[in-house]
Amino acid sequence: MPIDAKDRRALDRDGFLLLRGAFDEARLRALRAGVDNLIARARAGECTVPWIDEGAGILDRTSHMMHPDKYEAAWGEWLDEDVADDMEQLLGGPVRHSLFGMLASGGGRDYRMAWHRDIGKPGAPDEEQYLRRHHGHVLQFNAPIAATDSFLHVVPGSHLRASTEEEIAAAGAGVAGEISAGIEVCMEPGDILYYNANLWHRGWNPEGLLRWTMHAAYWKVGYPIMKHEAGQHEALKSSHHLARLPGRARQLVQRYLDACDDDPKSLLQL
Numbered sequence: 213m214p215i216d217a218k219d220r221r222a223l224d225r226d227g228f229l230l231l232r233g234a235f236d237e238a239r240l241r242a243l244r245a246g247v248d249n250l251i252a253r254a255r256a257g258e259c260t261v262p263w264i265d266e267g268a269g270i271l272d273r274t275s276h277m278m279h280p281d282k283y284e285a286a287w288g289e290w291l292d293e294d295v296a297d298d299m300e301q302l303l304g305g306p307v308r309h310s311l312f313g314m315l316a317s318g319g320g321r322d323y324r325m326a327w328h329r330d331i332g333k334p335g336a337p338d339e340e341q342y343l344r345r346h347h348g349h350v351l352q353f354n355a356p357i358a359a360t361d362s363f364l365h366v367v368p369g370s371h372l373r374a375s376t377e378e379e380i381a382a383a384g385a386g387v388a389g390e391i392s393a394g395i396e397v398c399m400e401p402g403d404i405l406y407y408n409a410n411l412w413h414r415g416w417n418p419e420g421l422l423r424w425t426m427h428a429a430y431w432k433v434g435y436p437i438m439k440h441e442a443g444q445h446e447a448l449k450s451s452h453h454l455a456r457l458p459g460r461a462r463q464l465v466q467r468y469l470d471a472c473d474d475d476p477k478s479l480l481q482l
C-alpha cells in the first residue's frame with residue numbers, strides 16, 4: 213500500500229499509523245497457512261515453539277520467526293512484496309531486520325502487560341531529549357492475520373514527550389496500573405498498525421482470546437545493533453537460509469548481518 217506524506221505526518225504526530233485493509237485475503241490465507249505449517253512442524257519435533265496448549269495446537273507468543281527453523285516462505289514473500297517498501301517509506305531510507313515474530317494467545321490464557329515504553333527511562337531528567345534522539349530510526353508493527361485484535365492499548369502522542377506522573381505511577385503499579393488517556397486499537401485481519409514503540413503502550417488480553425498477530429521491528433541502516441536484538445547472527449548467516457529468502461527479505465536480513473559485522477562491540481543498551 214503506497215505511503216504518502218499524510219501517513220508520515222500522522223505517524224509523527226500520533227506515534228502510530230493504522231492502515232485498514234492493507235493486505236488481501238490471499239495474503240492472509242498464505243500467512244495463516246504458514247502458521248499452520250509451523251505448528252505441524254513443531255508437533256512433528258522439527259522445531260521448538262512456545263505452547264499455550266500443544267494438544268490443541270494453541271501457540272504462545274513466538275519470536276525469531278525469520279530464523280531457519282521457524283521460517284516459512286509466506287513470511288519472506290510478505291516482507292518482499294508488501295512490508296519492506298512501507299517501512300522504508302515511513303522511515304525515509306533503507307532499513308534492516310531487527311525482530312520478527314507473532315503475538316499469539318488463546319485457550320483462555322490470561323495475557324496482560326503493565327503499561328510501558330520500550331526504550332528510555334520514564335521520569336529521567338533527559339527523557340524527552342532521549343526519545344527525540346531515537347525518533348525516526350526504528351518502527352514496529354502489529355498485523356492480525358486470523359481474528360479481531362483489540363489487545364494493544366496505546367496513549368496517542370506520548371512518544372516524544374516526558375512521561376506524566378500518572379504514566380510513571382501506572383508503570384510502577386504493574387498490571388494494576390491504569391492511564392486515563394489510553395485507548396484500545398481495534399484491528400481486523402488485513403489491517404496493519406505501524407507504531408513507535410516509545411509510545412506508552414501495553415498488551416491486554418485477559419480473557420485469552422485467539423490472537424495471531426504478526427509483530428516485527430526494523431531499524432534504519434546505520435544504527436548499531438541493540439542488546440535486545442543481538443545474538444541472531446549465527447542463526448541467520450547460513451548461506452543456505454539466505455538463499456531461501458526472496459530478494460527484499462534477504463536484503464533486510466543481510467543488512468542486519470552487515471551491522472553485526474560492522475561493529476560487533478558497539479551493542480547499545482536501550
Ligand SMILES: O=C(O)CCC(=O)C(=O)O
Nearest residue numbers: 315363364413414415416
Ligand atoms: O501485545 C502487544 O500488542 C504489545 C506487546 C508489547 O507491548 C511489547 O512486546 O513490548
